[in-house]
Amino acid sequence: MEIGSRRNMVSSENSPPLNSVTPLRRRTANRIYALIYASALLALFYRHVRQLLLLRFTTPVPVAAATLSLFVADSVLAFMWCTTQSFRVYPIRRTEYVENIPKVLKEEDFPALDVFVCTADPYKEPPIGVVNTALSVLAYDYPADKLSVYLSDDGRSELTLFAFMEAAKFAAHWLPFCRENKVVDRSPEDYFRSNRSIGSETERIKSVTFGLQVMYEGMKVRIENVVAKGEAGKEFIEKERQALSPCTDAVTGQSHPPVIQVLVDNSQDRDIAGNLMPNLIYVSRGKSRAVHHQFKAGALNALVRVSTVMTNAPIFLTLDCDMRSNDPGTLRRVLCYFADPNIDQSKLSHIQFPQIFQGLNRDDIYAGSYKSLFHMNPPGMKNGPNYLGTGCFFHRRALFGGPTAYVAPEIPELSIDHVVERPIQSQETMELVHRVAGFGYENMTNWGSKVGFRYGSVVEDYYTGYLLHCEGWKSIFCTPDRPAFLGDAPTSLIDMLNQCKRWIVGLLEVVFSRYSVMTYGLRSMGLLMSLSYAQIAFWATWSIPLVVYSFVPQLALINGLPVFPKVSEPWFLLYTFLFLGAYSQDLVYFLLSGSDATLRRWWNDQRIWLIRGLTCYLFGSLEFTLKRLGISTSGFEVTSKAANDEQSKKYEQGVFDFGAPSPMVVPLSVAVLVNLVALARGLALAPGLAIESFALQVLLSGFGVVNGWPLYEAMFFRSDKGKLPTNITLASTFVAALLYAAASLA
Ligand SMILES: O=c1ccn([C@@H]2O[C@H](COP(=O)(O)OP(=O)(O)O[C@H]3O[C@H](CO)[C@@H](O)[C@H](O)[C@H]3O)[C@@H](O)[C@H]2O)c(=O)[nH]1
C-alpha cells in the first residue's frame, strides 16, 4: 500500500481530495550524489586496506594504533552514511486540504478522539505548564461530545490535581472565549503573552479579554503558590484529599492505589455560554514498589485501558506535558488522513507531527531543535515516520497486534470494539477503571509485549513505533506550515546532555534486545526501513569516530607522525571531498528544513553533534553497560521544564552554561585542550617543509579549536556561574598532560 497516492487528487468517488503526496524533486540529485559519494568511500577503503596490509610486527605501536583506529572510525562513519541514505531515496512532502473536510464528512460523523497528556513530577514539570497544555487541547475545534482529555500524573501529586481542578473551572470561561473570538493561540499563557492586535478589538472584547486575563493570572498565582508551599492545603476540597490519602509514600509517589477523578464530564458539565465541555479526567495509575511501573510506557498503557473503558475513541493523541497545541484545527487536519477513503485505514497506525520548540535562543546553541531527528529524516522513511513520543495520533487498533493479527486484550471491556454504554461516572465504570489502572493489573497479560506501548526501553516511543512498523503498520508524517504543537526544549547544557544520555541507554536497549534492528528489523521491514531505524539506534557508535578524530590525528601531530595523505598526493583531494561533501550536504538539508534554519543554527548543530560524541554518547554507552551488568539502575529521569531566571537569561544571551559539575564534560575538555596544543604545534611547523605532510592534521586541529571555543572561554576567561568548575578544568588539564606524555613515550 502507498499511503495516500497522487491519485488522491482525483478521487475515485469524485469527492474532493483531502490530501496529496509530492515526491521531492531532490530525490534524483540525492541518488546521483550518493553514487559519487559511495565511489569515494570505496576509494577510501581501498587506501585503508592497503595501509592495513603494510602493517608488520615490527611496525611501531603508534603507527599501528593510528592506522587501525582510523580504519575503525571510518568504518563507523561509512556505516552511518549508508543508514542516512535510507532517508534520501524517497523523500516526500504531504499537503492536507482541510477546507474539503466539510464536503466529505459531516460533523456528526466525526470520530471520537481521546487525548493523553503525561506528567510525572510537579517540580520539574510545573503544573501551570501542564494546565496550559490541557487547556490548549480542551479548546480544540471539535465537537465537545467527541473529545476527551486524559491526564496521567505519574507523580500522583496533589499539586497537579489541585491545578487541574482550577483548570476545569477556568476552562468554562476559556473555551467559549476561544470559540467566540476565533482565538488561534489556545494555550492561555501563549495567548496573553503574544502581542495581540488590540487595536482592532471592540471595547467589549477588550474588557472581556482583560477580565479573563485577570482570572488566568489569579489561577496561575494560586497554582504557583500551592507548588511553592508543597501542598494544596485548605484550598483543596475534602473529597479530593480523601481520594489521595491512601498514599503510603507521599514524597516519592512510588506506592499507592490508582486515583481517577472526572473533573469535567461532557454529558453534564457546561461552560458559561451553556455549551457542553469535553471530558477532562485525571488519572494517576496505581504503583507498588514490588512491580516495575515501566515509566512513561506504563503510564500510557494505563491511559489506553482507562480510556477504552470510559470512551473508547478509535483515535487517540499522545502528548508530553510541555507540548501545547498551537493550532485549534489540528484534529480536522488529521481527519484528512483518517477519513480519506483512498487510504487503507486498516494499515495506518499513526500520524506523527514534528516536535517543534518554543523558546530556543536565536542561534539554538544546544541544537535543541534536533533538525535531523524531527524534521530532515522522518519525511524520507519509506513506510512513514517513527513515533516521536508526542504530537502523534494513533489508531487505537494499532496498539492491539499487527494489521491482520488482532491480539485481544484479557477482558472484553478493553477490546477495541467495546461499546461504551454506561456514563463515565457510573459506579461500574469507576470500579473497572480503578481496576485496570491498578499496579498489579498487567501481571500475566500481553501489555507491554504484544499489546500497548512496549516495555524494555526507556525510549518507549522509538521502540513502540519500531515494533509497529515491524508488524506491518504504516504511518504518516504531517508538517503543516503553522506548527500543530509547540513544546519546551532543555535550556541548559546539562539537561540536554542528560536527556541525550537517557536516549542512548534506551536505544542501546533496543539494539541489544531480541528485536534488534539489523536482524529482526531487517527481516520484518526490509532494508530501507531497517536502515532508517538503525540510523537512530546506533547513535552511540558516533562516539567512536568522534573520539578517534578528536584525539588520534592530534596526538600524532604533536609527536610528528603523519597519518593523512600529503597535500601533493591525489588522496588529499579524496579526503577533502569526503569531509566537505558530507558537511555541505548536511548544510543544504539543514537549510531546506524550515524557515528557522539558519547558517549559525547549522553551525551549532554540528558543534553539538561533536560535543555529544564526547559526552552523552560515550557516557550513555557506559551507563547502558553498567545497567546490563546490574551495577547501575538508571531509569527515566524526567527532563526539567523549570528554569531559574539567571539560567534563562544566560540562555537567552546565547552563552554556554558549563556550570553544572558533571564528569561527562571531562572527555570533551580534554579533547579541546589536546586540539589546542596540536594546533600550536602544527602552526609552529609552518611554513617548513613538514606542513606538506601534516596539512590535514593541522586543519583538523584548527577545526577542533574553532568548535571548542566556548570551552576555552569557560575554562580560562569566564568568572560567572556558567564557567567550567575549576576542578573539572584541573582534572582535564591533568588528563590531557597524561595523554601527551603517554603519546610522546610511545
Ligand atoms: O515515569 C515517567 C517518566 C516520564 N513521563 C512523561 O514522559 C514525558 C516525556 O518526558 P521528558 O522528561 O520530557 O523526556 P524527553 O526526553 O524530553 O522526551 C522525549 O523522549 C521520550 C523518550 O525518552 C519520549 O517519551 C518523549 O515523548 C520525547 O519527547 C513527560 O511528559 C513526562 O511527564 C511519565 O509520564 N512517566
Ligand SMILES: [Mn+2]
Ligand atoms: Mn520533553
